[in-house]
Amino acid sequence: MSKQYQFKLVLLGESAVGKSSLVLRFVKDQFDDYRESTIGAAFLTQTVTLDDQTTVKFEIWDTAGQERYKSLAPMYYRNANCAVVVYDITQSSSLEKARTWIRELQRQADPNIVIALCGNKTDLAARRQVSQEEAKKYAEEEGLMWAETSAKTGEGVTEVFTAIAKKLPLTASPAARPGAGARASPGARQGVDLNKQTTAQGQNEACNC
Amino acid sequence: MASTIGIMQALISIFIDDGDKLRCINAGQARITFLLRPPLYYVCVSSWGEPESVTRTHLEYLHLQILSIVTASQLRRIFERRTNFDLRRLLDGAESFLTSLLDELEFDLGISTSSLHCLKLELNLRKRIAETLVPTGKTKEMLYVMLTVEGRVVTLIRPRKRSIHPADIHILLNTIKSPSISNSQASASWIPVCLPKFNPSGFVNAYISFLRDEPIIDSSPSSSSTDSIKDGATEAREPSISLICISGTGDFDYVKDWCEGAIKKLAVDGSLRALTKSILSQQTEYTVAEVGVPGLRHFIYKSRSQVQITFPVFEDPYNNTNEKRRLITLYQTLHDAIHAKSGQSEPLKLQYIRTDTESALGWITQPFELYIAISPLLPKSAIIGAANAVVRWVKKEESRLFLRDAPIF
Ligand SMILES: Nc1nc2c(ncn2[C@@H]2O[C@H](COP(=O)(O)OP(=O)(O)OP(=O)(O)O)[C@@H](O)[C@H]2O)c(=O)[nH]1
Ligand SMILES: [Mg+2]
Numbered sequence: 079m080s081k082q083y084q085f086k087l088v089l090l091g092e093s094a095v096g097k098s099s100l101v102l103r104f105v106k107d108q109f110d111d112y113r114e115s116t117i118g119a120a121f122l123t124q125t126v127t128l129d130d131q132t133t134v135k136f137e138i139w140d141t142a143g144q145e146r147y148k149s150l151a152p153m154y155y156r157n158a159n160c161a162v163v164v165y166d167i168t169q170s171s172s173l174e175k176a177r178t179w180i181r182e183l184q185r186q187a188d189p190n191i192v193i194a195l196c197g198n199k200t201d202l203a204a205r206r207q208v209s210q211e212e213a214k215k216y217a218e219e220e221g222l223m224w225a226e227t228s229a230k231t232g233e234g235v236t237e238v239f240t241a242i243a244k245k246l247p248l249t250a251s252p253a254a255r256p257g258a259g260a261r262a263s264p265g266a267r268q269g270v271d272l273n274k275q276t277t278a279q280g281q282n283e284a285c286n287c
Numbered sequence: 288m289a290s291t292i293g294i295m296q297a298l299i300s301i302f303i304d305d306g307d308k309l310r311c312i313n314a315g316q317a318r319i320t321f322l323l324r325p326p327l328y329y330v331c332v333s334s335w336g337e338p339e340s341v342t343r344t345h346l347e348y349l350h351l352q353i354l355s356i357v358t359a360s361q362l363r364r365i366f367e368r369r370t371n372f373d374l375r376r377l378l379d380g381a382e383s384f385l386t387s388l389l390d391e392l393e394f395d396l397g398i399s400t401s402s403l404h405c406l407k408l409e410l411n412l413r414k415r416i417a418e419t420l421v422p423t424g425k426t427k428e429m430l431y432v433m434l435t436v437e438g439r440v441v442t443l444i445r446p447r448k449r450s451i452h453p454a455d456i457h458i459l460l461n462t463i464k465s466p467s468i469s470n471s472q473a474s475a476s477w478i479p480v481c482l483p484k485f486n487p488s489g490f491v492n493a494y495i496s497f498l499r500d501e502p503i504i505d506s507s508p509s510s511s512s513t514d515s516i517k518d519g520a521t522e523a524r525e526p527s528i529s530l531i532c533i534s535g536t537g538d539f540d541y542v543k544d545w546c547e548g549a550i551k552k553l554a555v556d557g558s559l560r561a562l563t564k565s566i567l568s569q570q571t572e573y574t575v576a577e578v579g580v581p582g583l584r585h586f587i588y589k590s591r592s593q594v595q596i597t598f599p600v601f602e603d604p605y606n607n608t609n610e611k612r613r614l615i616t617l618y619q620t621l622h623d624a625i626h627a628k629s630g631q632s633e634p635l636k637l638q639y640i641r642t643d644t645e646s647a648l649g650w651i652t653q654p655f656e657l658y659i660a661i662s663p664l665l666p667k668s669a670i671i672g673a674a675n676a677v678v679r680w681v682k683k684e685e686s687r688l689f690l691r692d693a694p695i696f
Contacts, residue, residue: 093379093380098471102472105472106472108472114380114383114466114467114470114471115379115380115381115467116380116467116471117380117381117467117468117476117478118476118477118478118479118493119476119477119478120471120473120475120476121473121474121475121476121477121543122472122473122474123474140473142380144379144380145379146357146377146379147479150479153537153539157540
């Protein structure tokens, strides 16, 4: 008997650590040496089949690591079932940033969220600044999953997502479309107040279609 | 570079001190044009020979694109705190919006004429698509819904009380087109964007879905004609169709679900396939030959009431970049003259220019503006006849060329 699940996954981490590259490797099995920095957030889906014919469909939000999008993150993680927090093993500052994200998730996200800490760019091991021991120890202390990957070679990428798929509470109701998503949204970002902004300029030049 | 900026700053401040506005400096072949939008200054050095008003429009668009990323009030606040702030820090990762705009500006006739360029489409198909895209339910979440094909608008749906400025549409179109969005391989993006003519000091959210997954098209019931598309002489490339939904509030789950639902409906009722087919079979384009006016080389027709333009594809010789640039510069010169944009004493109704390569006419009336180019061998009287013939043709084709009566909600 096959079971289907659907989960929301969010990727967080400093700009340029390789979040989009990891997702692209996972979803399309591709890699670009030059990727444009993500704007806002990008949505992708991918399904993983586990050994026992269980399928897990991930709805992935790949967020922008640039500082100016920082305030948008709650919108993505507030309903997420799992989060992959990425750092770059060649940049110790990116692990610091990852720690900040993890603290924020622990405080603000769903208490049952599954968090994976992911050290990317293992193909650049010669320039390694973050040791496996250090990251692993931190992950253990915080009760996080931990893995190293290379989006470039593909090493470890499917394994991370598969491990998350296995770890997610598979006892949850099958095809649980809302997942934890039916919750109220305290972190919802407020857009502009449209009622206050009725003075659209240049009415005369506006399109009349 | 640093010294260039130093000279620019010195020039600008001399004029500011005199309480004067520095607009441009002519230096031989080149012209240096300034646009002051404090706290930012824009400078362009150009030797294309386009009218000054055109360069200013380009600089203005650059400014609008920057505002779309950081908003006017953010900019003001930052530069109030630190006058020597390096703007690049705020624009990190957004450079591609500016570079793609710079590429676009030169040839974008919609921007040159401050109007919308719609996709030519059968009236009924456009109508069916639009009806599917009218927001239902929590319409407060929705501000504008727009379906586009490679920079051209298929339909645009807006609330009854709110029109949309063409400049905001151009900024949105450029945003979607820039590689950080269009190359992302994602099925959708959710981005904060400031539409400067709508509200220069706040963000709205844009949910952008790319309707490029083949399964959507293949899964529709009558797929028998897919082969004929592939066999045709046209390239069997998937056209990039995007659905853009602008939301003023942050309820993004709602917006996402609504957009996904709308896309599914478009796929199921076959309109997505019909649209793709029209594009691939090039029914969404037309050549100047179809207009059937001897000697006619090219034209731009602007419907002033709809604020929309239409023009045929750029064919030989204008498929060559230099020739195309020359023609567009000619159009821009006519546009400048009939709108008296460069301090001419009064606008002209008609402006005729004859060069070695073509004769061109700009003509403005209450309902339209027309810019046409014909063979330079034809007499001046021929161009008037050609202009009238183009106007008649456009009138006849109007229902396909322009977006009219788009639903409002
Ligand atoms: N050598 C190597 N380079 C990588 C790897 N993963 C990503 N990169 C490169 O790192 C750069 C940044 O990658 P992105 O995937 O765009 O980073 P990001 O985390 O999505 O960045 P933002 O979207 O700005 O938040 C790109 O040039 C990638 O090619 C990897 O595993 N190995
Ligand atoms: Mg990215």
